Amino acid sequence: MSETTARKFNLLPMLGHTKGKRSAVTCALKCDNACAGDVCNTSSNSYFRDIASATMSRRAALGFGAAGALAVVLGNAVTSAEPASAAGLSKAAKEGFGQSKLQFTAIPSIDASVDAVTVPEGFTWQPVIRWGDPIFNDAPAFDLNNQTAAAQEQQFGYNNDYTDILEIPGSKGRRAVLFANHEYTNDAIMFPATMPAEQQRAVGAAAHGLSVVELERKNKNTPWNYVKGAPLNRRYLNNTVYELTGPAAGSSLVKTVKDPEGRFIKGTLGNCAGGTTPWGTILSGEENFQGYFVAPGTSASDKRYGLTSNATARKWEMDDPRWDTRNEGYQNEANRFGWIVEVDPFDPTSTPKKHSSLGRFKHEGANVIISESGHVVAYSGDDERFDYLYKFVSKDKYREGDRKHNMTLLSAGNLYVAQFTGNSPDFKDSDLPDDGAFDGIGAWLPLVVDGKSAIDGMSVEEVLVYTRLAADKAANEKGGATKMDRAEDVEPSLHTGKVYVACTNNSNRGVGSNEGANEVNPRNQNRDGHIVEITETGDQTSTSFTWNLLMVCGDPAQGDFTYFSGFPTDKVSPISCPDNLAFDSVGNLWISTDGAPSGIGRADGLFKVTLDGAERGKVEQFLAVPRDAETCGPIIHDDERTVFVAVQHPGEDGTFAKQVSFFPDYVPAGTTPAPGQARAPRPSVIQVFRTDS
Numbered sequence: 001m002s003e004t005t006a007r008k009f010n011l012l013p014m015l016g017h018t019k020g021k022r023s024a025v026t027c028a029l030k031c032d033n034a035c036a037g038d039v040c041n042t043s044s045n046s047y048f049r050d051i052a053s054a055t056m057s058r059r060a061a062l063g064f065g066a067a068g069a070l071a072v073v074l075g076n077a078v079t080s081a082e083p084a085s086a087a088g089l090s091k092a093a094k095e096g097f098g099q100s101k102l103q104f105t106a107i108p109s110i111d112a113s114v115d116a117v118t119v120p121e122g123f124t125w126q127p128v129i130r131w132g133d134p135i136f137n138d139a140p141a142f143d144l145n146n147q148t149a150a151a152q153e154q155q156f157g158y159n160n161d162y163t164d165i166l167e168i169p170g171s172k173g174r175r176a177v178l179f180a181n182h183e184y185t186n187d188a189i190m191f192p193a194t195m196p197a198e199q200q201r202a203v204g205a206a207a208h209g210l211s212v213v214e215l216e217r218k219n220k221n222t223p224w225n226y227v228k229g230a231p232l233n234r235r236y237l238n239n240t241v242y243e244l245t246g247p248a249a250g251s252s253l254v255k256t257v258k259d260p261e262g263r264f265i266k267g268t269l270g271n272c273a274g275g276t277t278p279w280g281t282i283l284s285g286e287e288n289f290q291g292y293f294v295a296p297g298t299s300a301s302d303k304r305y306g307l308t309s310n311a312t313a314r315k316w317e318m319d320d321p322r323w324d325t326r327n328e329g330y331q332n333e334a335n336r337f338g339w340i341v342e343v344d345p346f347d348p349t350s351t352p353k354k355h356s357s358l359g360r361f362k363h364e365g366a367n368v369i370i371s372e373s374g375h376v377v378a379y380s381g382d383d384e385r386f387d388y389l390y391k392f393v394s395k396d397k398y399r400e401g402d403r404k405h406n407m408t409l410l411s412a413g414n415l416y417v418a419q420f421t422g423n424s425p426d427f428k429d430s431d432l433p434d435d436g437a438f439d440g441i442g443a444w445l446p447l448v449v450d451g452k453s454a455i456d457g458m459s460v461e462e463v464l465v466y467t468r469l470a471a472d473k474a475a476n477e478k479g480g481a482t483k484m485d486r487a488e489d490v491e492p493s494l495h496t497g498k499v500y501v502a503c504t505n506n507s508n509r510g511v512g513s514n515e516g517a518n519e520v521n522p523r524n525q526n527r528d529g530h531i532v533e534i535t536e537t538g539d540q541t542s543t544s545f546t547w548n549l550l551m552v553c554g555d556p557a558q559g560d561f562t563y564f565s566g567f568p569t570d571k572v573s574p575i576s577c578p579d580n581l582a583f584d585s586v587g588n589l590w591i592s593t594d595g596a597p598s599g600i601g602r603a604d605g606l607f608k609v610t611l612d613g614a615e616r617g618k619v620e621q622f623l624a625v626p627r628d629a630e631t632c633g634p635i636i637h638d639d640e641r642t643v644f645v646a647v648q649h650p651g652e653d654g655t656f657a658k659q660v661s662f663f664p665d666y667v668p669a670g671t672t673p674a675p676g677q678a679r680a681p682r683p684s685v686i687q688v689f690r691t692d693s
Contacts, residue, residue: 023628023652029184029313032291032306039514040306041386043472045480100586102638106573109555110603110624112596115661117647118603118624122692125623127664128178128215128644129226130684131158133676135213137229144678145192148199152206153237156213157182158190159683160646162274162365162580163633164282165215165224166345168232176215176224177232177345179282180633180646180685181271182208187314189654189681197315204314209268210236210284212345220640223687234348238267241351242341245411247451248356251461254336257329258322265336265354272383273365273489273580273633278376278398279406282343285363286354287383289337292316294324304468305361306384307334335465340366340380342410355410358392359447359467369492370398372539376409379499381487385506386515388471389418389487391444393541395451412451415464416444417471417481420532420547422519429510429517429524430561438519438549438563442534444542445474445481485509485521485529489580493611495587497540500550501532502578504594520547523561527598528554528576531591531609550589550609551617553578555597565617573621574600575607579630584638587611590622592631592645604631606645623688626663626681628652633685642689651681 104120117125129135132142132155139154160180168175185204214230217223227233242265248254255262272287294317295307302308307325317323322333339354340363358366361382368378374397380390394413399405422440424433433439446454447470453460455470463470471481485506492499503521510516510524517524520532531550536542554560555574562569577595584590589609596602605624610616625631625647633646651661661681667673 023649025186025188025652026628026630026649029186029291032288032313038303039386039508040304040384041468041472041483043480045472045475100584100588100638102584102636102641102643104620104622106620107605107622107624109574109597109600109621110605112601112603113627114603114624115627115651115663117626117663117686117688118605119688120622122690123688124691125686125688126223128224128685128687129156129180129213130664131156131160131207131682132678133226134228135211135226135233135235139228141676142678144673144680147191147195147203149202149206152203153235156180156211157209157235158185158204158207159183159648160211160685161272161632161648162284163635163644163646163685164274164276165635165637165644166276166280168214168346173220174217178211178213178215178224178226178685179274179343179345180211180213181274181284182210183270183272183648184208184288185314186649186652189651189656189659192656198319201314201316201319205238205316208238208271209240210271210341210343212236212343212348223642223689232346232348236268236343236352240268241266242268242354243351244336244339244354244356246356246358246464247412247448247460248360248464251465253461253465254332256322256332256336259336262332268341268352268354269337270362271341272363275365275367275378275491277342277368277406278370279403280344280346281407282345283366283368283378283410284341284343285365285380286337286339286341287362287364289334289362292323292337293334294326295334296326301466301469304466304472305334305338335360338362340378340410342407344407353410356464357411357413357415357448359390359415359463360465361387361390361467364488364490366392367489367491369494369497369540371541373541374398375413375541376406377492377540378410379490379492379501381484381490381501382468383486383488383504385486385508386483387468387487388481389484389490389501390467390471391416391418414446414450415448415467416446416543417474419443419445419476419478419480420482420520421478424519427517427519427522430522432563433519436566438522438552440519440547442482442545442547443476443478444544445471445476446543447471447474482520483515485526488578491581491583491589492540493583493587493589495583496611497536498611499534499536500581500589501534502581502591503530503532504577504579505529520549522549522552522563527595528552528560528562529578529595531578531589550611551575551619555600558597558600560598564619567615567617567619572617572619573607574602575619575621577604580632580634582634582636584608584636586638590634590636590643592634594630594632603627604629606631606634606643626650627661628654628681629661629663640689642687644685644687646683646685648683650683654681656680 270288297308338360376394552563556569579594629650635644654660
């Protein structure tokens with residue numbers, strides 16, 4: 001599609017407005033041009049108040065409490081948290097973050113036009129699985145020019161985002177399951193123009209959803225391969241039934257003509273990031289679901305969730321009435337999306353869940369930690385400009401080894417929204433506070449507590465279905481919930497109990513009537529994002545916390561205002577738009593990005609960040625992804641010197657006739673692709689591993 005055509009028909013409203021390497025096509029297909037529309041959160045809640053007393057700073061607060069109960073099962077490995085006092089270093093820092101076996105020399109920033117995966121010297125990469133790879137015995141081989149819905153339903157889906165790899169018990173490290181989200185599709189580069197539009201829509205729909213695929217390898221020193229026809233392989237499609245759990249299940253707000261009980265929902269949409277629970281299930285966040293629905297667009301809830309009467313990009317509403325909530329009997333269909341999904345990857349016969357107790361909004365994902373008290377705590381960000389950060393605390397407690405019980409823990413509990421308060425009242429946009437750090441205190445404002453609504457005028461069901469509206473009303477003596485700069489992935493560290501929030505960006509902050517910079521969102525027109533570090537007061541169930549900024553992202557060499565916890569800015573890899581977060585075995589934070597440093601045309605990548613000690617704030621780039629691609633779903637197996645990432649939307653700005661990326665097959669022009677290969681970009685999960693000793 002030419003720029004002239006796009007502008008003429010207003011098909012790419014973000015064209016000319018994106019920064020760095022972000023594509024206007026991605027904005028249209030992934031986010032439904034959210035940044036081009038009106039800000040959804042027009043509430044007048046007071047979302048940030050500074051306090052003068054530096055004695056309220058995190059430096060005067062107690063650190064994370066005893067954490068013997070903090071553990072998560074990742075395959076067969078168990079990682080426990082260790083306490084870290086405010087005055088001392090974490091166990092990981094004392095032993096040395098450099099003790100990781102995954103040592104590398106940081107790569108330089110890579111030009112965004114480079115259509116290659118760039119890795120450090122001594123490493124190489126190869127795909128684990130690609131879009132279209134057949135995962136069942138009777139699945140046809142991938143055929144780029146002749147895809148059908150029936151074929152795609154049996155093949156790995158498109159635009160993989162969150163991934164995890166869980167070892168199959170008893171396999172001695174030689175077998176595992178890989179889980180992947182499939183967030184959205186790009187018909188313009190997936191299908192030839194000769195393919196009928198109805199067929200394109202059907203194949204595109206089948207390329208959404210989730211995948212579970214078995215992996216195998218000879219030993220821990222060899223790369224993984226996926227196993228076609230393995231017993232645990234599964235696709236989750238638009239006709240897959242999910243059970244709605246929690247207080248909203250059975251509510252009149254989620255009933256439709258096809259589901260008069262309001263308990264069984266077909267499909268999952270816009271699945272972005274996720275998490276793995278201590279009992280070995282996967283959580284997947286339904287994010288940009290609004291872009292799949294046509295709606296009246298006039299109600300308060302429609303406006304708050306970005307639902308409009310415009311035709312959708314994929315036009316599924318032409319084939320199925322449920323995608324148009326103006327149709328009789330389908331008024332509540334959009335209310336059935338925007339949840340946290342739980343999948344058991346080890347049981348292909350199980351029914352996946354949608355948990356209403358965690359609230360409904362544009363979930364980037366959800367990540368779980370077990371508190372000292374034994375309650376399960378899940379953190380989740382709402383990936384929207386000026387929206388909120390949430391926390392869920394389970395009603396019941398975790399039972400070691402009781403998987404059946406633990407799989408009910410996300411069905412009932414308390415839900416909170418975050419309020420941040422800074423301790424530098426004279427803070428100014430893009431300036432280091434007088435006390436030398438961005439920090440302060442915070443509170444978790446209640447939305448649902450002990451099975452009752454904490455919001456006047458709203459029932460529990462209304463709070464959970466219209467969580468954004470409920471969060472707008474939450475308040476205490478300091479004001480309301482804090483409007484954040486797109487809180488995306490939220491990850492608790494199992495080494496220290498601290499919680500890390502990736503705020504990707506918000507170019508609208510301080511623009512027009514929009515709220516301006518404050519200490520926790522410290523830049524107007526924030527195009528590069530930042531990372532918030534939270535320390536709960538006591539254990540994770542606390543309703544108060546302290547916070548600081550780990551980093552304010554950007555490229556210091558370009559004159560950007562940046563902050564890396566005091567680490568010299570001339571000794572860091574430039575980083576922008578933090579998106580997904582992960583930890584390695586010794587507690588380093590790893591960040592994948594969705595938008596390279598603004599304005600300098602660099603590729604997205606994966607970065608390691610030291611969190612404690614003399615090198616706290618040091619950023620080192622590990623890899624860069626191909627042209628137009630975003631780095632997603634990092635998995636760090638540093639004990640095996642291996643890293644996995646999902647490479648999403650490579651070649652986004654091309655067309656089927658004129659592709660601009662050929663990742664990962666890289667079939668030379670004039671060469672006939674081998675079976676299963678294609679001269680087109682294929683979103684893939686890749687593994688990066690050492691080739692030297």
